[in-house]
Amino acid sequence: MTGRLQACVDGYQAIGRLPSVVAGVLRRGVLVEVAGAGDVPGPDPADVQYRIGSITKTFVAVAVLQCVADGLLALDDPIGAVVPGTGYADATVAGLLGHVSGMQSEPVGPWWERSPGVGLDDLLAANDGTGAVADPGEYFHYSNLGFALLGEAVARLRGQSWWDVTRSRILEPLGMGRTTYLPVGPSAQGFSVGHFAGTLTREPHQDTGAMAPAGQAWSTVQDLAAWGRFLAQGDPRVLDLDVLREAYRPGQRDYGLGFRVVEAHGRRLVGHTGSMPGFLASLFVDPATGDGSVLLTNATTGLVTDAVPARLLGDEPVEPAAPWTPTVRVPDALAGVPGVWFWGNTAFELRWHDERLEVHSLALQNRQDVFEVRGDRVVGVAGYHRGETLHVVRRGDGSVSHLDCATFVYTRTPYDPDVEIPGGHPA
Template identity: 45%
Template sequence: MAVPAEELLPGTRRALLHRLAVGQAQGRTPSLVGAVVRGGRLVWADGRSMIDGHSPDADVQYRIGSITKTFVAVQVMRLRDEGALDLADPLARHLPDLAATPTAEAAAAAGLGAGVGAAGGAGALTIAHLLGHTSGLASEPPGPWWERTPGTLRPRLGDVLDEPPLRHPPGRRFHYSNPGFALLGALVSRLRGQPWGDTLHQELLAPLGLSRTTLLPQAPHAGGFAVHPWADVMLPEPLQDTGVMAPAGQLWSTAADLARWAVFLTRGDKDILSADTLAEMRQPTSGPDKADGWTTATGLGLQLRRHDGRLLYGHAGSMPGFLAGVWVSRSDDVAAVVLANATAGPAVAQIAADLIRIVAEHEPRIPEPWRPVSAVDPELLALTGLWHWGPAPHLMYLRADGGLELIPQGQTGRGSRFRAEPDGTWTGLDGYYAGETLRVVRAADGTAGHLDIGTFVFTRTPYDPGVDIPGGIDPDPWQAY
């Protein structure tokens, strides 16, 4: 009998449970919950506990820490798509109270240069800097450790910034900043005209059916514990309301709710945020391009990591007493959620990656059947085939979605996919030509004479003498030596 497409095979389920059980035992955590999403559906969830017969299920709340930041990032990107802000906006444009810090003298004393202070300090940082953790802001707010102390110790937004607030010049390097997301939460609150948590509920949680994702714990929920490193004994961790730092890590959620969130992060929702904007969020914000051999990177509010040859995106989370992770593999159409109630111990990100790997290896994704295009423009078909950049051969393909793909055929060359634009040009979607414009230059008879991709000329034959090649070519170019 055929197994329904959404069901996992018994051997796969057994392997998932084994990995979860090993994670709970080796990680010495009071409890561990795992869940797997495939094809947009929750297909497996289970739990392990130190108490026999009381394993938590997918409806038990755990604190999810910095996974909260993914919700904030989606809120910010909604505002961007609505035209309420630009990612290049300085923060002070929307939060003017931040424009005055730090002083130029304080910035210079910190070795950052007087220009940092003169430019307005935290207020001069852009929204993109904050989303991608390239702002240079301190990792933590001043005062006692914010995760274990009441938010009432920092009643004002300015209390989350140290003096001076910057540890590095803006835009120069990745430096994870929790205060940066407190500022982004305040930005959302200011532009929406209501508390951040109210906006979160109205715009994201309620529409997506995340009824068990809340600012404060709601039963049934796990308690948070620290486990002694050298003895099998535990210590309860305090559960604090972090106040203005809430956008950095306040939320509580369940494996079932985070599975729904993973589906959204994979596919988008036309009423909340488009798939195109989510694709923008999971591109590295600085340094590595996806073609490079990096292992970890940061997008716009999302973390990226490579594991077992897979590119995963999502976010890790931790608060005293809790560890969490939600990770997605788009190539496998599989996501995993792992939640634990221990301050340290279980390798949550590794376990989540292994859950994805197990499903992908036991039940590899069945590709969609190849189908030809239903209709084709003869002018597009004429663009396919062999083109040369100088002497380097490339093949141009017309894909079923109507896009073009340029694929190098030799040991050198640069490939890219291209999207058609209304004006007849094409925009590069990835690789070296991402964002660059492809123009089809017509010959006198109207046929495609050559291609211009960001000033690079592609011709049907190497250095075609009939085409105006930049720099010109020798009248007798191909000679024997």
């Protein structure tokens, strides 16, 4: 087993161009194996902190369910009963937990994950309810904004910040001392990897303020293994297993009340994926057996996080992979060459990778989002941006400057210096 896990992690690092990656496997709720690849900070891959993004939402979900169990809240309560200043006052607690409230995916303003966080008053004022993309229950629409409201509800019901509640009522009882709000070394620096040249750009580690319940936390393989054990077995000091199992019942899109549900080798696993600028994360566990997997990496992209458990918990052979090394400098002979080129009308990507120039056809890439023109709007009809408006931002001469959809800014060149970038341009 040891060799297979290491081979999986080596493969992820090489194929995904990940600066570093660490992973672990649980059997019957026990972390039995850990592996790392790339430039892992510190001597122990099980104890290095990475940002875990939306796995933070599972902490918030448990904190909300604790409030329900204590009679402070009901799942069908409107969030406005606890957070009266929100423009989405009629959204129910269950609707927010299950991402079926109909509210927009991201808050109004610059991309919150990469920008300095704002306070609650500013967040509520900017999101007055006019950004709704669907009626409640109409369809699954992932909403980070919704979890900001849930975190604030927990804070108001308990009389302390949502993170203090998380630490005292969840992390401390479970012995998760290496799970923190801000990084505590050894911890990984987050990077985005230059698509064409394979160079590294440091990403900011922002305090996301009022949006923090949606993805702020940092953790380790060791701590997330303890969290996985809790998700499989429950703990009366935190939350009973029967309550957790009800929360795992999938509603729309294989999502329960704050938990994702995936299938792997005929088993149903629960947990969550996570992403923040410079980081990806995956934690899933089989509640029936306690078997599970954890993976953390310090790259913005390069990994399909919800496919990790099927890979790490499988038994199929894994081919060895040579490690990927980030590019420091493209050779002078190829300066200006990496990028998109055309042979007639056919597009190709020329990528500098592992000291070679690779040519990839762009004709067979996977489709991620689909938009339609509806009147004067360009509206998402499939994918993450379903229901959101794609704004085509033009220069004074009518040429396209950039695209903006739900605070995601798309530019012709990476971090275009002529376009305002959420969180600022890399130094």
